Every structure is written in C-alpha cells, then in structure tokens.
Amino acid sequence: MVAFAKEHPQVVHEEDSSKRRQILDGARKVFMDLGFDGASMGEIARAAQVSKGTLYVYFADKCALFEAILEQEALQHGQVVFNFDPTRDAKTTLKEFGLAYLHLVCRPGGGSAIRTVMAIAERMPDVGRRYYGRVLDKSINRLSSYLKARVAAGDLDIDDCDLAASQFMELCKASLFLPFVFQAAPAPSEQRMTEVVDSATRMFLAAYKTT
Amino acid sequence: MVAFAKEHPQVVHEEDSSKRRQILDGARKVFMDLGFDGASMGEIARAAQVSKGTLYVYFADKCALFEAILEQEALQHGQVVFNFDPTRDAKTTLKEFGLAYLHLVCRPGGGSAIRTVMAIAERMPDVGRRYYGRVLDKSINRLSSYLKARVAAGDLDIDDCDLAASQFMELCKASLFLPFVFQAAPAPSEQRMTEVVDSATRMFLAAYKTT
Amino acid sequence: MVAFAKEHPQVVHEEDSSKRRQILDGARKVFMDLGFDGASMGEIARAAQVSKGTLYVYFADKCALFEAILEQEALQHGQVVFNFDPTRDAKTTLKEFGLAYLHLVCRPGGGSAIRTVMAIAERMPDVGRRYYGRVLDKSINRLSSYLKARVAAGDLDIDDCDLAASQFMELCKASLFLPFVFQAAPAPSEQRMTEVVDSATRMFLAAYKTT
Amino acid sequence: MVAFAKEHPQVVHEEDSSKRRQILDGARKVFMDLGFDGASMGEIARAAQVSKGTLYVYFADKCALFEAILEQEALQHGQVVFNFDPTRDAKTTLKEFGLAYLHLVCRPGGGSAIRTVMAIAERMPDVGRRYYGRVLDKSINRLSSYLKARVAAGDLDIDDCDLAASQFMELCKASLFLPFVFQAAPAPSEQRMTEVVDSATRMFLAAYKTT
C-alpha cells in the first residue's frame, strides 16, 4: 500500500533464502556426521533450529535435501581455482594442485561428503554417479587438460593423460586418505600433506618428465 | 524340557558352528549389497535361511553380527598369500601384488566390504578403525616389509617405505577404484586392471629403482 | 499500521463478499472431488486462488468452510422450482420431477455432494442430519405435498403420502444411483434416465392411480 | 523332537488365524465408526488389542486391512440365503427377500459398510467398484434371476428384469435408508421395515403381476 513497505522482500523459497541456507547448514552437519540413514529429519530440524515441518516447506523430502547439499558441495568444488598458468614451473603447479585436492578430500572436522556419498552409492546409484561426475571426475579432467598442454609443449611425455591425472591424484592421497576416511587417523597436518604431495610430485615427474 | 535331552552335546556357538557360518554367509551378502542401515535383520534371516530369533542366539545384536563379518573378512584377507620371494624380479612381484590388491578392493558383483565399512565409519568409528588396521594397513605393512628388504638388498632406493607402499597401492587404483566405488562404472576388466598395474609399476620403479 | 487506513470500508465478511464466494467455489470443487478428509486446506487455497491464511479470515476452520458449502448447496436446491401446477397431468408432473431429482443426485463430473456428506456422516452426525433435512427431506416433503393435493382431488389413492413420495424418488434411482455413487458406472445418459423415470412413473401410477 | 510336541500348531497368518480375526474385528468396528480416513492404525490397534506393529504382520498396509474387511463382508453377504423356492407365493418370496436386504443395508449399531465404502469410492474407485460388484450387484442379479423364472412361468410380466429387481430393492429402502445413512434417524424398527417392504411388494406386484 505504501511505497516503503516491504523493505525486506524476503523472497523465501529462492535458492538463497536465508532459511533455506540455515536448513542446508544444519543438514550438512548432521548428514556428514551421521550418514544419510543415520541422520533423522528430527535431528536435522534441531540442528537447523527450525521445525520439522519447515524442512518440508523447502525440500520435498529427505532425499531432495541431501541432494541439495551435494549440489552445493559440487558448486563449491567447481569454484576452487587451480592455477594452471602455463608459464609456471610444472612442479610448482602440480604441488599446488595436489595440496588443494587433498584439502578437498580430507576436509578436517569429521564429516566428509566423499564418505557420506560412498555410503549410499549402493542404494542410490544415481546419487553416487552424479557426485562422482560433478566433483571427482571434473577435477581429473581439469588436471588432464593441463597435462595435455604440457605434453604438447614438450615438457612432459605422457601416453594416457587421463590415467596420469588420476595417478597423480591417487599418489597425493597415499598414506593419508584411507586412514582419514576410516577414522583411523585425524585429518592430516599441513606439514604431512606437503611432504606427501612433494613425494607424489617427485615420483610423477620421475616417470613422466622429458629428459 | 527333559533332563536327558542334549544327547548330542554339539557345542554350538563355537566359532565354526555350521549354523553360525550359514548366518554369516547370508548376512555378508545382505550387508554388502545394502549397507549396514539398509540391511534389515529380517532380510538377513531370509538370506541365511534361518528364523529371525536364531540370529539372536548366535549374535548379541545387529552390530555384533556385522563385526563378526568384518572379523571373518579380515581373516580371509590375512590368508591371501603374496609371493614376496626375494629371488624374483621386483617388477614381477609388484605387478602380482598390485593385481591381487586391486581384486580385493574392486571385487565385482556390487557389494564391497570396503565401501560398506566406510559408510558406517562415521557413526561407528571403532569399526572403521579396526577394519582399516586389520585389513588395509596390514596389506601396506606387508608390502612395506618387502620393500624394506629390497632396499636392504640394494635393489630399491626408498626413504619412507611405508609411504612408498601406500603410494604403490594408490597408484594401482588410479582411474579404477573411485568410479567403481561411486557406481559410476562397473568393476574394471581384467585387461584394464593389468594395464593400470603395469603403468603403476613402471612409475614406481622409475622413481625408486636404483640406477 | 496507520490510523486512517481503511478508507474504503468494504464490509467484507458479508455473506456475499466476492472473496468469500471465490473461496466457496474453489472449496466446493475440491471437497466434492476429494472428500472431506482428502481435501487439504492447501489444495483448497490453490483452487480458490487465495492464500491459505485468507481461508481463515472468512471461515473459522475447515469444518466451518465445509458446512458453508453445504449451506449454499441447500439454498441452491431450495431454489429449484418444480412445476407442481395442479392443472397438469400427474404423469407429466411426476416425470419432470423425477428427472430433475435424478439430475441432482447423479450430477455428472464425479464430485457428488450427496456422497461427500454421507462420507462424514459417521464422524459428524450433525452435518449429515442437517444436510438430509435441508436437502433430501425437503424434496420429499414438496413431492408429498403435491401428492396430498392429488389425493384430495381424487386423482390418486395414497395412504401414506410421505412414504409414497419417498418410494417414487427411490424408484427413479433404480439401476442408476448405486452404480454411479460406487463409481461402478459413469453418470447415466439422459436417455437412460428418461427410461428409468418413465418406468418409475408407470409403476407408481399403477399402484396409486385411482381407477 | 518328541512326537507329542506341537499340539497346538497355531498356524498363524492363515486366513482364519485367531489373531487375524481379532484384528479384523477391531478394525471393522473402527473403520465403520470413523470411516477410512478417520480411522487411525493406532486406534485400530487399540480396538483390536494388539500392538501397531502386529497389524502390519498380518496386513501389508491400511488399505489391505480395509479391503480384507470388505472381502469378509462380501463373503458374509454371499452366504445370506434367499429362499427362491419357485413353488412359493411370489408375494411371500419378495417380502422375505426385501426384509433380508433391508437388514443388510440398514444394519443397526451405527457403522455401515455401505456408507464407509461410498465414502472412499471417490479416492479409491477400485474399492468402490469391487464392493458394488461383489455385494450389491450380486443381490440384484440373484433377484433378477428369480424374476426371470417367474416371468417364464407366466406369473409376472416384466420387460427388463434387471431394472425391475433394482426397482424392488430401491422401493424397500424408501423412507428408511437415506435417513439412516445420513444419521438423521436410527436404524428402523422391525415393524417399520415390514410395513415398508409390504408396501413395496404391493406396489411391485401392482405393476408387474399378470392379470
């Protein structure tokens, strides 16, 4: 009625409604800590500080809420910028990339998306497949592209760059990822991660560097 | 009912009672296919062809049954003999080991113990920890011991053999394990596994072989 | 917020406010299609193109809204004019009345008030009772009055005119109403209704016509 | 183990298990009193004196339980024997039939299956259709067959026996069924039912009796 009414248009239901984010935040924590099955909508409501009913105002069901979190996760991962500047030293580039990747997969603070998704990949194959494609495979492809460029430039001698990219990423996880994901060790220290990535880079270049 | 019953004092409940094994077999299949939460005691009873009540005669609860399966899995893994004959070529030994390891973690037929355990590592850290220690870490240690012997023999030049062992095992999984565990690809073919293990071995030796 | 608001003191809440009618129209459709329990206030709000909150501005609760619809229905039925002109042939009058009645109870298009009210007569006896009295019993009484007049005029020979009125109305539903209300057949065709009403009239007059 | 064990084989889950009957009895009462939607599984469990879980041991879901009751109802109706002895007077036969039918549809004690099924015919058309076919239509057919025999015997002169059967049954309900189903009147007295059936029979024969 009056011009200055509705100063806070509160367009709820929008992708970035504050309530929606509040729910997403609470839900992520619970899902990551307890797993998909272990997390109850009641617990999520409590964590998000909303009523159980409100959950269903924003998300059709538990599954949709879970997928929304993965969606968000995928977006975040997509925004991680790797510096693939071709003028830089390959060793430096790889080390940086490896460290960034390790941070993604060994995120400290317990709950790990990668583990949670693995957990339900059996019963919800689509979810697993989609997550792999949008997050993990994407990283491999980005590194692979970089490697191809270096091969073209004559710096590296690689036959199968997709495999090589995957090899490098696996190397970076050596001795760190498995203990972490099985809760047999806490998230690795910064120093240890650096050491492992250094070793991985050394090994990778020993195999693929042109002489 | 009657005092002289139990004429055949079969000490059931023994570790290797036939009924017990029967239950374990049915339960493994169900747990591995559906995950810990997805598997219901009813389904397990059906798969094992016993009554639900019988399950509780042999195992205190669902959790104990699950752990018994992991226990068994650990024993089986422990019995896999790797040919670490020091007189053989290191390359051959590594390839053989890599392939055997790959078969363990990418077991075809869907259900994977490694995935199932990861799934509940969140809510049952002890289970995850124990499984890691008894199965995965153990393999690493066995390979590590072998590597140490080759270092001592002067064939290899490795600083941190534990890390190196882990690196080799991770390399073997490159491009295969993640798609498999996320259901983004079926279990890899024998040929592809051989190729990847060959590449892993080449890389490993390029980095650690003494000149 | 401001004291001089309400410049247009539209006395809403009146029986015939346009918003009120809009709600009633939407609600009728939903109630008749889905039944009292099957209709949700959300669905009604959508059908009426108003917000859920507005529903409660005009009606205290779901039950009141439902009763308002029945009230309206009763009014409409009351407005149906039957041509009870005493100078017309009784046969013609009965046929016309029977056909009109049949249209009321076998209204095509699924949703039937009569069925919907029957449905909740169990839990809300008052609603059922009131509907019966205001709609069905009223029709019987009107026909009964007509019959009494014909009896007085010597055209018909009826002992219990109330019963006879009811008999005629039941006869008109023969083979049509039950299949319709149980969804075992679609709304009957105009032709079939005419046939059945003709047969009913014949039978009625065979029994009650003075010789 | 011993020969005389298992004296009470308690074949539960069978069609006529005592627990099953217990549930059915409790559920019928609740369903008929409250309607399908109004009846909650908790209430049914209480009425049947079993736990909520037990309900689901015997019936897949609420709907299956409801249909089991209708099934039972249909069987009971099917077992009502009408005396269609051709040597008896038609008038007597019709009166008896009419009274029996009236008892079926105006069963005293509140809950009426016919009303309850009507109630959900909208949302579960299959249920309505099936009930109509198995219970109501069947009665019509039985009467229709009888009428055809009398027509063949020359006692009655009827064109459309299906319609005539339906007409007679509707006549029997005149002034009784509608008030009953709408809770506008209690179940009719025996005497009133006899009067109405007598009147119906008189009317029916006036129209269809051969001269």
Added chain:
DNA sequence: TATGAATGAGACTTCATTCAT
C-alpha cells in the same frame, strides 16, 4: 537350540492452523 509372533520406539511425512507483516 530354534522358532516366529509380537512388540514399541522411532522414522518420514502431511496438514490444519497461527502469526508477524
């Protein structure tokens, strides 16, 4: 020992209703 009927706690979800704007 083995059974399977029975249980009851708790999960997901819906929906009538309220309230601040």
Added chain:
DNA sequence: AATGAATGAAGTCTCATTCAT
C-alpha cells in the same frame, strides 16, 4: 484484509529385539 512462512501434532509404516513354545 491478505499473505505465506512456520509450526507441531498426528498419521502410516519399519525394524531391531524379545519371549513363549
């Protein structure tokens, strides 16, 4: 007056576990 976000009670259904036989 009108909105629609938020609520919480209640409903259906599942499942690990117990217990009498």
